[in-house]
Amino acid sequence: MASKLHFFLLISLSFASLRVSKAGDPDILTDFIPPPALFGPPGGNYFTNTDFRSLVGAPFPPTFKILKATMEEFPALEGQSVSYAALLFPNGTVNPPHTHPRASELLLVVMGSLQVGFVDTTNKLFTQTLQQGDIFVFPKGLVHFQFNCDAKDPALALSAFGSASPGTVKVPSAVFNSTIDDQVLALSFKTDVATIQKIKSGLSG
Template sequence: MALNSKMFIILALICAMANLSMAGDPDILTDFIEPPNFQGPIDGNFFTFTGMRSLVGAPFPTTFKVTKASMAEFPALNGQSVSYAVLQFPNGTVNPPHTHPRASELLFVLSGSLEVGFVDTTNKLFTQTLLQGDVFVFPKGLVHFQFNNDAKNPVVALSAFGSASAGTVSVPATVFNTTIDDQILALSFKTDVATIQKIKAGFSS
């Protein structure tokens, strides 16, 4: 029996919602993707990333630092739906509120203690104090942060992402370090233009 138009529309909407719920890196039809114009053989070297070696034995940074192994740095990740980042937090430093629009994040504390949290779509804040060996998940696309509030000890954490290119949208930088009109920001934050300009000045110094 032929489907009537209403039933067809309903089925189409259900299929569309199902596809959205599974959205992420697209599946690939080959074992791996060779980058265009790649020079050299595809061997073990292609599947090896040595960019983290610079962290071994190096002095600890004086400001918060992220060292990434994403598709941009490690082309073999294209199509594999995974990436890593090493996060180094000197005492008293923060990874400001941000989102990863294309991936959830699984954070593992290698050393130290870290305050973390995220805000869901109902504006509920979920926080936790993570100790060495703890793992915390930040759901995909939600605003989240990490903070080392220890006055003496640094923190090292490893983040795994469910995308080869998770993307990062920094809330403070996106709002105050772009060309959004000062009047719009002042109205949005229920303050005045002078205050907005003072905040913006902090990002340019």
């Protein structure tokens, strides 16, 4: 009896490991997910997104900006396990610490330079200064950031994601703009409620 239980436990663990190793966007059983019938049969336009044309020849924005091509903006991506983003960094700007719970991120610096980094589950920080043409991978679900520390020049990066809907959890906003009780935050950060409220007012401004 014990040996049978041991056997079934091993089989169950094997299947669980298989499911985890294949975790990500669910596979689809068709070539693509068509639009709703009311839009008619899809043509080439359905598989085309022109939002990034707005970047061509445009002046740099005054603050950090992200332009996304995920399933939300580009429905043809549903079921394809890919998405894209353009990240525009004026000099001295940052993409604050955040995570993508459903995807890893592959970032390519197209212009300028960026200081990037992520923190693993042992709280070890991995950082690198990237130059034009460099690529960096942010593992799935880990907290990471990008920073243009150049005082004069802007930077532009393109990010590819292993999900049509990677999701973004912005750490400062998730912590301080949530409804977590101020007392809980004060105890967690080893400070007082007044300091927590000051941080919150700074983030909301």
